Amino acid sequence: MSGEPLIQACDLTIKFGGRTAIRDVNLTVHKKEIVTLIGPNGAGKSTLLRALLQAIKPTSGEVWRRHGLIIGYVPQKLNIDPIMPMTVERFLSIPERRPLDERKEALANVGASHTLNQSVQSLSGGEFQRVLLARAILRKPDLLVLDEPVQGVDFQGQTELYKLISRLKDQAGFGILMVSHDLHIVMAETDRVVCINGHVCCSGAPTQVSDSPEYLALFGGQTKPGLAVYHHLHDHIHDIGHQHGPDCAHPNPSNSDQV
Numbered sequence: 001m002s003g004e005p006l007i008q009a010c011d012l013t014i015k016f017g018g019r020t021a022i023r024d025v026n027l028t029v030h031k032k033e034i035v036t037l038i039g040p041n042g043a044g045k046s047t048l049l050r051a052l053l054q055a056i057k058p059t060s061g062e063v064w065r066r067h068g069l070i071i072g073y074v075p076q077k078l079n080i081d082p083i084m085p086m087t088v089e090r091f092l093s094i095p096e097r098r099p100l101d102e103r104k105e106a107l108a109n110v111g112a113s114h115t116l117n118q119s120v121q122s123l124s125g126g127e128f129q130r131v132l133l134a135r136a137i138l139r140k141p142d143l144l145v146l147d148e149p150v151q152g153v154d155f156q157g158q159t160e161l162y163k164l165i166s167r168l169k170d171q172a173g174f175g176i177l178m179v180s181h182d183l184h185i186v187m188a189e190t191d192r193v194v195c196i197n198g199h200v201c202c203s204g205a206p207t208q209v210s211d212s213p214e215y216l217a218l219f220g221g222q223t224k225p226g227l228a229v230y231h232h233l234h235d236h237i238h239d240i241g242h243q244h245g246p247d248c249a250h251p252n253p254s255n256s257d258q259v
């Protein structure tokens with residue numbers, strides 16, 4: 001992928017107390033590219049995202065963000081008070097108030113216009129994910145960060161959501177960083193997969209990773225064309241395109257927000 005990165009994690013290490021959550025992680029996301037982070041439970045995916053979102057400070061290493069970068073974020077969990085009904089229309093103006101026509105347009109873009117006057121609590125899993133997506137794109141982001149965007153959605157719905165995410169990216173031209181810990185996940189719309197388990201185990205294009213002997217030996221294969229199914233069978237995967245060094249040569253120091 002060419003062009004200036006939107007965001008980079010450079011040799012990022014994060015410890016909680018004495019415990020290392022992630023170590024020496026390097027990651028880059030460019031405009032118009034979808035990068036998917038996979039890894040087992042507790043691998044550090046959310047921790048890495050939180051560091052990129054500046055919600056936590058790295059113990060060492062750094063995060064480079066393009067100057068003025070706007071991030072649209074879809075969190076893994078959102079606690080909505082079940083007692084206080086809130087319409088989708090209102091939800092889309094939290095935390096930032098947006099004109100109604102923009103909110104309607106965002107909902108139409110994610111195929112959820114019909115939910116406008118519904119209460120958020122009444123939405124199905126798939127509808128809720130679409131509304132979360134609509135709220136994130138309302139910010140007109142340069143980068144969309146999605147922490148498990150297919151949670152609570154059935155297999156067919158997952159495929160549709162991935163296609164939708166890819167279409168939104170093509171329309172708006174933002175970059176996407178997605179997280180999943182699922183072992184069976186549809187990767188058809190992903191440009192690059194980064195597998196972490198405390199550190200970057202392997203990375204590359206889905207087919208590149210899944211075709212490599214190292215991958216086949218350690219992860220298993222594909223089910224059908226276009227659908228890459230990942231099995232995380234091993235703690236440490238090496239020599240399948242490590243992300244080190246050059247990724248972290250800062251592209252343009254004068255155009256950065258370094259944290």
Ligand SMILES: Nc1ncnc2c1ncn2[C@@H]1O[C@H](COP(=O)(O)OP(=O)(O)OP(=O)(O)O)[C@@H](O)[C@H]1O
Nearest residue numbers: 016021039040041042043044045046047048180181
């Ligand atoms: N605020 C915190 N304080 C202490 N430990 C934490 C904190 N946040 C995360 N951890 C620990 O860091 C490790 C990585 O957690 P993280 O939530 O990033 O993993 P994950 O890959 O997102 O997992 P999952 O797939 O289950 O969501 C875990 O061992 C977790 O217990």
